[in-house]
Amino acid sequence: YKINYRHELNASQLKAVTTINGPLLVIAGAGSGKTRIITYRTAYMLESGIAARDILLLTFTRKAAAEMTGRVQELLPDVNSGSIFGGTFHAFSNYILRKHAAMLNLAPNFSIIDTEDSKDTIDLIKTELKLNSKETAFPKKARIQEIISSSRNRNMTIEAVIESDFTGLEEYIGEIKLIAAGYERYKKICNLMDYDDLMDVLRDSLKGNAMFRQKLQHDYKYIMVDEYQDTNVTQREIVYLLADHHKNVMVVGDDAQSIYSFRGANYENILRFPQQYPDCGIVKIEENYRSNQRILDFTNDIIHHARVGYKKKLYSSIRHENMPLVRKFYDQQTEAEYIVTEILNLRERGVELNQVAVLVRAFWHARFLEAELNRRNIPYVAVGGLAFIERRHVKDMISYLRLLQNPYDAVSWHRVLKLIPGIGSVTSRKIVEKINKPGGMDEIAAGNKKHVDDLVGLFSALRSANRTNISVAAKVEIMRDYYSPILKSLESDYQIRLLDIAALIELAGRYDTIDRFLSDFTLDPPSKRFANKNTPLIDEGEDKPMTISTIHSAKGLEWYAVFVPHVLDGLIPSSKAMGNLEELEEERRLFYVACSRAKEQLILTMPSFVSTYNGFLSYPSRFLIEIDKSKFRFEV
Structure with missing residues (x-):
């Protein structure tokens, strides 16, 4: 081997990289070098004589796939790794369905419509069915689109979705089913596919067309899936059908970072992988290369209280004095002033602005902060707002x-x-x-x-x-x-x-x-490059901007210093999740994702009270109260 794998990887990474045949579940904690594992495992396969075209790498962003395949090329410049298919589930399906359109009786020039187009189409159907003039309580197009998509992502009937997640709309089940049927017809006539169709048509073709299934099983003999905790039911089935013959499938993920159930992600997929493949290997990667040990002690404690999941304890060789800090303020204004002052102090100490982030559960939590940043002329980008x-x-x-x-x-x-x-x-x-x-x-x-x-x-x-x-x-x-x-x-x-x-x-x-x-x-729309709401291509000038981001948009990223404001019960966790155990557990994982983005400094803040449409919130987050008091400093 040209690469000295023993030298480049720690013991658990090495095990994940060199186990090539059969099913393998890799539980990779936050900051534990997940990209490195996939990159080196791909290189190891190529060096072991596996053809690049036999490898399929499925990710959740095109950027992740490009980064991994690019790194493989750097590690092995003499090997042609260009014919590895690396991309998102949707891009893979788009490529396969157009390539094999004749075998599947599809028109290869179908248009792909995004979520906004789906809503507009649903609005057209509503008008055609004369449901638009109905009383104002009739659900809007966005809500109907959400119901239809949810029923498909989760393999549930429209009735079941409405009864479980959209109570109050039961009286409209009949009309919504009519709209859903009209929507399907309309797409067929106009040769359109939405995001869910790309998944459904691929899965149904794999299930129902043996020749097509065998062709793909023959073409892709080794399968790797990144961020497996974010897959939905349909994507899990696609992976299972592709790997059903050879069973050479490795999935990498972290159950502690499963935060996308609102997009249909199914937390059970990663938990049940060992039941789906009883002889699978399981490797836990627990050494963290991002955060100092004190931050890890704090984040380990957050997830230690989770009801279900793979038990793991992250550790780091990075020793540092910065203990996570929790600070309480009189009101939202003094909280915002403190955060901005601290950001300026960090800059004085040589920490660049782009190494600092403020992560919020919802964008309105940053209202006072944005005003204060603007008042003091501090450049920032807001990520998670209206995409390009x-x-x-x-x-x-x-x-x-x-x-x-x-x-x-x-x-x-x-x-x-x-x-x-x-x-x-x-x-x-x-x-x-x-x-x-x-x-x-x-x-x-x-x-x-x-x-x-x-x-x-x-x-x-x-x-x-x-x-x-x-x-x-x-x-x-x-x-x-x-x-x-x-x-x-x-x-x-x-x-x-x-x-x-x-x-x-x-x-x-x-x-x-x-x-x-x-x-x-x-x-894969170009959202990050066009993050600033006024200028499409950010001119970063002298000062690279700091980041304000929703926690959901921050997953996978890291900063020297991270601030998490508004850590009050009812905001983190959101009051909407209070009555539902599963949603509450997802809020815990969201809090974990926010805190585990910090490399050297983690600061959590809260005002004494926030008034919302359903009253005053003044208690610290329940997730904070559970944490061992020796794991953080508290200041008022």
Whole structure:
């Protein structure tokens, strides 16, 4: 072997890396070098003679996959590791379903719609079923989308989902089922797939088509899954079906960091892996390379009180005097002033701003803090707010481009037609019905005399952008030139929004086909690079900004110093979780994720009281009260 694995890895990492055949569960604690394990294990397989094309690596972000495969290439520059498939579950499914479309009787040019498009489609169905005019208590499109998606992610009926999570909507079960059926029909007609379809169609094809299943089992003989605690029921089944023949499957995860149940992640998957594969090996990685031992003593104690899970105790060779600090203040304003003063003190001591984060359970917990940072001119980025792909003008542009890919995409037609002054839902529906019929254009022109010029403008821009001899970036530029005057008439800050579209053109320049650009953009939107709400491409100037992030968005990241404000019972854990044991346990894991992001300094703060819509909150978090008092300093 070219790599000295014994020298590069600790004993438990080495065991995980060199166990290649058969099922393996790796429980990798926070900061224990999970990426390193997957990277070195891939290298070890290649050095053991396994072909790169036989390896499948499934992750939850494209960035993670790219980082791992990139590191393998650095470790083994002479070995061609390029044919490893490394990517997200959704990207894998998108690739496989298009590649084997003929075998599965699918149209290969389907459009992928994101969550916002799903909501808009559901709104169209509501209107068609005449349910939009119903009384105001009828659930909104976002709520219906959540119910439908939840029922699919968790393999539950719509009734069961409503009864378990959406009490109060039972009287609408009949209508919601009608909408769900209409939504499925609509996607088939328009050749659309949403995120859940990518998973469901792949799983159902693996289950129902033996030839397809055997082909994939033959193609991918070694499977690795990162962040296994974040998989949902469907993803677990996909992994099981892919590995069912050879059973060479390694899953890596940390049950203590399972915090995405609202997206359908199933905590049971990682707990039940040994039951699914009775002869599986289990390796626990407990040495932590991120935090000092005092922070680990504190975070170990948080998770020690969890009801279920794999028992582990993280340890570190990093010795340091900084004990976690818990501080109580009179009110939210003095709490915010203290945090900002401490951040400035850290900067005086040479800690750069981008090494500091404030992690909040919900964005409103940072209101006073944001005001104070602005008052003192401290640059920061807010992560977890409105992502780049969710901004209205970006969605408008993507809709134009989708029509170049799939002219039957009715969701996009509705969106772009309604940008024309005077065209509302009713007119756009009439136009969409005719648009792809023979002679439809003439009918549209005859029936829409007052909009004819605007429609001609739209159709000719689309025709011009659809030419085959121009680049993807040029297509985006043509549609931007058409859209700019519309944007100017809609938004007073249109110049700032045009910067977002310029960023979109820059992004498109990296692609050779519109299909690939749209697939990547929808499946793995560029959110982190575009985190600042005013400037799309952050100009970091002299001072790199500090971070305010929701805890959910901070998972996997680390900072020198971490502040967690508002540690009051009812905020952490959220009062919404109070009556439900499973949700309360997930809140504990969320608190654990927040505290385990800190390398050297962890500071938890709370005001004496916070007034919310359901009264005053003034007790410290129950998770804090459980922790052994010798594990932190308390100051008032």
